[in-house]
Amino acid sequence: xxxxxxxxxxxxxxxxxxxxxxxxxxxxxxxxxxxxxxxxxxxxxxxxxxxxxxxxxxxxxxxxxxxxxxxxxxxxxxxxxxxxxxxxxxxxxxxxxxxxxxxxxxxxxxxxxxxxxxxxxxxxxxxxxxxxxxxxxxxxxxxxxxxxxxxxxxxxxxxxxxxxxxxxxxxxxxxxxxxxxxxxxxxxxxxxxxxxxxxxxxxxxxxxxxxxxxxxxxxxxxxxxxxxxxxxxxxxxxxxxxxxxxxxxxxxxxxxxxxxxxxxxxxxxxxxxxxxxxxxxxxxxxxxxxxxxxxxxxxxxxxxxxxxxxxxxxxxxxxxxxxxxxxxxxxxxxxxxxxxxxxxxxxxxxxxxxxxxxxxxxxxxxxxxxxxxxxxxxxxxxxxxxxxxxxxxxxxxxxxxxxxxxxxxxxxxxxxxxxxxxxxxxxxxxx
Amino acid sequence: xxxxxxxxxxxxxxxxxxxxxxxxxxxxxxxxxxxxxxxxxxxxxxxxxxxxxxxxxxxxxxxxxxxxxxxxxxxxxxxxxxxxxxxxxxxxxxxxxxxxxxxxxxxxxxxxxxxxxxxxxxxxxxxxxxxxxxxxxxxxxxxxxxxxxxxxxxxxxxxxxxxxxxxxxxxxxxxxxxxxxxxxxxxxxxxxxxxxxxxxxxxxxxxxxxxxxxxxxxxxxxxxxxxxxxxxxxxxxxxxxxxxxxxxxxxxxxxxxxxxxxxxxxxxxxxxxxxxxxxxxxxxxxxxxxxxxxxxxxxxxxxxxxxxxxxxxxxxxxxxxxxxxxxxxxxxxxxxxxxxxxxxxxxxxxxxxxxxxxxxxxxxxxxxxxxxxxxxxxxxxxxxxxxxxxxxxxxxxxxxxxxxxxxxxxxxxxxxxxxxxxx
Numbered sequence: 001x002x003x004x005x006x007x008x009x010x011x012x013x014x015x016x017x018x019x020x021x022x023x024x025x026x027x028x029x030x031x032x033x034x035x036x037x038x039x040x041x042x043x044x045x046x047x048x049x050x051x052x053x054x055x056x057x058x059x060x061x062x063x064x065x066x067x068x069x070x071x072x073x074x075x076x077x078x079x080x081x082x083x084x085x086x087x088x089x090x091x092x093x094x095x096x097x098x099x100x101x102x103x104x105x106x107x108x109x110x111x112x113x114x115x116x117x118x119x120x121x122x123x124x125x126x127x128x129x130x131x132x133x134x135x136x137x138x139x140x141x142x143x144x145x146x147x148x149x150x151x152x153x154x155x156x157x158x159x160x161x162x163x164x165x166x167x168x169x170x171x172x173x174x175x176x177x178x179x180x181x182x183x184x185x186x187x188x189x190x191x192x193x194x195x196x197x198x199x200x201x202x203x204x205x206x207x208x209x210x211x212x213x214x215x216x217x218x219x220x221x222x223x224x225x226x227x228x229x230x231x232x233x234x235x236x237x238x239x240x241x242x243x244x245x246x247x248x249x250x251x252x253x254x255x256x257x258x259x260x261x262x263x264x265x266x267x268x269x270x271x272x273x274x275x276x277x278x279x280x281x282x283x284x285x286x287x288x289x290x291x292x293x294x295x296x297x298x299x300x301x302x303x304x305x306x307x308x309x310x311x312x313x314x315x316x317x318x319x320x321x322x323x324x325x326x327x328x329x330x331x332x333x334x335x336x337x338x339x340x341x342x343x344x345x346x347x348x349x350x351x352x353x354x355x356x357x358x359x360x361x362x363x364x365x366x367x368x369x370x371x372x373x374x375x376x377x378x379x380x381x382x383x384x385x386x387x388x389x390x391x392x393x394x395x396x397x398x399x400x401x402x403x404x405x406x407x408x409x410x411x412x413x414x415x416x417x418x419x420x421x422x423x424x425x426x427x428x429x430x431x
Numbered sequence: 432x433x434x435x436x437x438x439x440x441x442x443x444x445x446x447x448x449x450x451x452x453x454x455x456x457x458x459x460x461x462x463x464x465x466x467x468x469x470x471x472x473x474x475x476x477x478x479x480x481x482x483x484x485x486x487x488x489x490x491x492x493x494x495x496x497x498x499x500x501x502x503x504x505x506x507x508x509x510x511x512x513x514x515x516x517x518x519x520x521x522x523x524x525x526x527x528x529x530x531x532x533x534x535x536x537x538x539x540x541x542x543x544x545x546x547x548x549x550x551x552x553x554x555x556x557x558x559x560x561x562x563x564x565x566x567x568x569x570x571x572x573x574x575x576x577x578x579x580x581x582x583x584x585x586x587x588x589x590x591x592x593x594x595x596x597x598x599x600x601x602x603x604x605x606x607x608x609x610x611x612x613x614x615x616x617x618x619x620x621x622x623x624x625x626x627x628x629x630x631x632x633x634x635x636x637x638x639x640x641x642x643x644x645x646x647x648x649x650x651x652x653x654x655x656x657x658x659x660x661x662x663x664x665x666x667x668x669x670x671x672x673x674x675x676x677x678x679x680x681x682x683x684x685x686x687x688x689x690x691x692x693x694x695x696x697x698x699x700x701x702x703x704x705x706x707x708x709x710x711x712x713x714x715x716x717x718x719x720x721x722x723x724x725x726x727x728x729x730x731x732x733x734x735x736x737x738x739x740x741x742x743x744x745x746x747x748x749x750x751x752x753x754x755x756x757x758x759x760x761x762x763x764x765x766x767x768x769x770x771x772x773x774x775x776x777x778x779x780x781x782x783x784x785x786x787x788x789x790x791x792x793x794x795x796x797x798x799x800x801x802x803x804x805x806x807x808x809x810x811x812x813x814x815x816x817x818x819x820x821x822x823x824x825x826x827x828x829x830x831x832x833x834x835x836x837x838x839x840x841x842x843x844x845x846x847x848x849x850x851x852x853x854x
Contacts, residue, residue, distance in 0.1 A: 014529070036452060037791060038791045088715035088780060093784070108791065136727070143683070150683055151580075255679055300491075304565075362499060367503070371502075377794070
């Protein structure tokens, strides 16, 4: 019999990946982790907190903020009881998370893998919502939202997104707001489940020590028993986002001891393809690290002068929804911090700052970090999904890293950070 | 293809854990000594300084550059409370030879670096005063900002209330007031004492051959064996329950309960382990399902134990108005265990899950190391034949758990309460 799956061996990282697309459109990948005790499964839909305005069939829908996360919570709650408990009874530990562009359900187990996988598939594929259960969930999520409100780090991050983005749904809290979730009904949940949990909008990743053939067959048998669906045709609407930040300066008071500041440099997504986006992402990591990393003279200077401490961190994020650079620190001198960061950015742009020797060791360092991460089946399954949704391949990261040149660093740094288009948010102790 | 081999070379135990499943190798060096307030703070600062610069790489930038060239080898240090001891641990993780494209003696370079890291504080002089001042300031910032995490702050306050004048009150990373008084000489003295008198062990996990023993034996030698027994604090029954409440401007209150377990027989230790998972240590536990899911009394709730010392903590985020109701609900769940109102099947499920997470921890280099470190401590603390962890776990019955529950006594209730919310 011909096998229906394909095998890819990535020699430079010593990893093997098997793939089969089921008849209903569901993509399944098995990542071989021989010798591991644990087997890990993720079942992910391309549906996140930003998918609030969409067209399915020929109707256009607007649904309340926070619904993807709400749905994630409710998927565990079935007529026969809490599915978490059932996973636990079968020796597995289950979890789920919602991000801006996806919702993932996962479990890990060292025994009863197939029983647990069936449980996961049934849980995610068969919806069950009632008005009573929806009402009760509103209470639970209210507490979750409140808990995040007490977390200064989360508030700072969220307020920065809000200050940068005027209309983009990325600024919406993943859990929604106390008001928005109170509008959620069982009908909304059924609609979103039917639309976004269609097999061809989902991906399953298994990582561990598997019998490949038997595992694919097992999943295929299950998938073939599901009711047939027509190919989904989802259109997502994103509001127009202006270039400029929505708000330059924001201050909030919370119960903190040291002020915290975050700067968000906004630069909108352009028409770059996923390859260029991934490349820019890695090149910006190198550039920012060369300018602001612990071994840079700028870092040393700011640290000596007491403007930053080792809480200082920075990141560049780019995907089809956002493109920005964030910098944060806990400091008694938030205004000086902002001035200094902007001064340094200008100085770097006006000089020949980046060094080839440093780039070479950064490449080795990133490669080492990447290889270290591949020890973790959780990391592999989650990142594999992320790259896949973005049209890229996790195991091609080393080639991507190698292809980056010093000119890339200069160009991307100059074009991706606009020091005049920045939001500053400060969390201060109460007066 | 996994094997553990131990050799004692120059009075230092070296444990090699061979496995081919990882892409990296991890080496951890442990220094163990009794916990004191001054010691914890000094060693916390020392542990930070040790991985920031060395004699061979005299600035942080140079050290980081050297690590980057070695494929981003991760050099870390931390301090841990364990039993009645304080551990200072230095670890390094580096990639397997097979992924290295250049001609490089990774193992030789890494072991030389470890020796350099361990010996550098001997050469700290007045010239290092600025470095010392800076690391002191950074540690102080870290200790201060930890208090901005309300759950962490509440837990620290619980420990302070519950262990008023007992050393367990001390946090592994030290105390701000003690830190303020420290000098560079204190750090040098703590380092010299550590190198001469601490119980030291070296563990390595990954795809390494026997050359590793000689390479690691070269990192440090001890004049005489320092293999101290590993023990907890003496069992102490609580008096009247201590109540303490602090008000703060937060949305959600943090309610923490501290219990002492009056261990009286050897089987109690594993029974407490199982009890904790069953009571509040997992998502299928009594506290989670009854208090969070059924009664919606808490958003976050869990229990944790210090198994060596027999301390149990219940930590939760609850509504400001529900604190008393919450406390009663926790007591009711404890009564439920005492009354035997839980299934044998549930006990077996909990045990299976514990076994499973133990197997899972062996899928991580650091998990393998910490498991084998525990085994090392156990072996040097008793000459008696001790049953393997798995067998001890399998032996725990429902009756054992009920019996253990009779030995659990509430000591302290600490609440961080939300006050006026005008923001």
